[in-house]
Amino acid sequence: MNDDSGRKRRPASYLRYGLLALAAFLVLSLGFALIPRESPAPAVPTFSEQARAAALAETLDMRTASQQLANGSSGDRRQLFSHTVTLLTTQARALLLPGAGARSTAGQSGSAGPSATASSGAAPSVTPTSGTATLPALVATLSKSGKARLVAAERADGGMARLLAAVGTAQLLQATTLAQAAGTPPPALQAPVATQRNAATACSVATPSGSSTGSSGSSTGSQNGAPSGTGGQPAPAADPADNATLAAALDRVVRTEVETVYGYQVALTRLDGSAADQAAALLATHETLVGQAEAYTRVHCVLVPPREPGYTLGSSFLQKPAAGLASLESGTLPVYGDLVALSDGETRRWAVSSLVAAAQRTMRWGSDPGPVPGIVLDTALLPDLPRPAAQSSSQTDG
Known part of the structure; x- marks a missing residue:
């Protein structure tokens, strides 16, 4: 009986063990399925996005300080500070993320707008700066911020580089204006310098192996503006219709500077x-800029555009030559802005300083170069700034 009963119990024991194992497997499976996966680490913002965010934060702080100074001033001082507030407000709106609705019209190249390369995301809230603002402190902050924007423009992506260069330029100019009112030294600005590289050497590097390069060209070739004496064939002159390339941007710079020289003459x-x-001194400056622009064009192995025999100037220019020269200078701004966006390295550094x-x-x-020199901006299409955090919370409490 014992043997028989023992033999009969074994199948039931196996079945029970099997059910327990199945239940344990199901419990473990459900447990693993219910454990949430760890969310991936957020992507590190690009340099352009970091530079944009830093520019926006500092611009908002300086805007708040300028508003404080405007509220505590009167007469010409109040008007000066109010102009600073308007300038910084426009810059901050341009620096907002494209997801907030920022749009612009670029310069002659028709390339992407100022915030075309910024990452998407939510607009930051604006928190008023605490403390009492002073004019010398605002001058120093504007100067420091402007120089930081120009340095960042040398590394940022094309569209963002143009915006940062424009913002930095206007902030430095406004710092100079405020410094004159405060009786303090204006910020020091470095003048553009010509390339130190030789066009023939640069083209020989770009030439495929096996091609030979000759000596420098004759004086006739130099006068015509074409890079001569290179074994590799230089690129043809830029097509005006192809306006979003480095070659086209350099072509426009050369042509614009040559026309400006004619206007000064x-x-x-x-x-x-x-x-x-003043006109004589600036004429010499533009003649130097023509040579520099042609040198950079040869560095990139692009044919220098031929010089026109003359240009048509309107009657208003002849009647008011000073205003005409202001218009010519203003017309060079989007041209250099395009070159900033479409170049890099040494060429971009020259373009930034030239802007x-x-x-x-x-x-x-x-003439007023505007809040973003180098960009033709439609302010009506820019997003509004978010309300200050303190104001929003007080309205919510009410």
């Missing part, structure tokens, strides 16, 4: 006194 015959002295210098020359003739 004509204006000099109609100016006198200090205006004539700053062009904005300064525009102001010397009494």
Whole structure:
């Protein structure tokens, strides 16, 4: 009986063990399925996005300080600070993320707008800056911020580089204006310098192996503006219709500077006194810029565009040559802005410094280069700034 009963119990024991194992497996399976997966680490923002965010934060802080100074001033001082608030407000709106609705019209190249390369995301809230603002502190902050934007523009992506260069340029110019009102030294700005590289050497590096490069070209070739003496064939002159390439941007810079030289030559015959002295000095500057632009064009193995025999100037230019020169200088701003966006390395550094210098020359003739020199901006399409955090919370509590 014992043997028989023992033999009969074994199948039931196996069945029970099997059911327990199945139940344990199901419990473990459900447990693993219910454990949430760890969320992936957020992507590290690009350099362009970090530079944009830093520019926006500092611009908002300076805007708040400028508003404090405007509220505590009167007369010309109040108007000066109010202009600073308007300038920084426009810059902050342009620096907002494209997801907030920022749009612009670029310069002559028609390339992407100022915030075309920024990452998407939510707009930051604005928190008023605590403390009492002072004019010397605002000058120092504007100068420091402007220089930081120009340095960041040398590394940022094309569209963002243009925006950062424009913002930095305007902040430096405004720092100079405020410094004059405060009686403090204006921020030091470095003048653009010509390339130190030789066009023939650069083209020989770009030439496929096996091609030979000759000596420098004759004086006739140099006068014509074409890079001669290279074994590799240089690229043809830029097609004006192809406006979103480095070659086209360099072509526009050369043509614009040559036309500006012609305008100064004509204006000099109609100016006198200090205006004539200033025009003579700036004519020499633009003649140097023509040579620099042609040198950078050869560095990139692109044919230098031929010089036109002359240009048509309107009657208003002949009647008011100083205002005409201001218009010519203002017209160079989007051209250099395009070059900033479409170049890199040494060429971009030259373009950034040339943009700053062009904005300064525009102001010397009494014209305003605007809040973002180098960008033709439609402010009506920019997003509004978010409300200050303190104001939002007070309205919520009410």
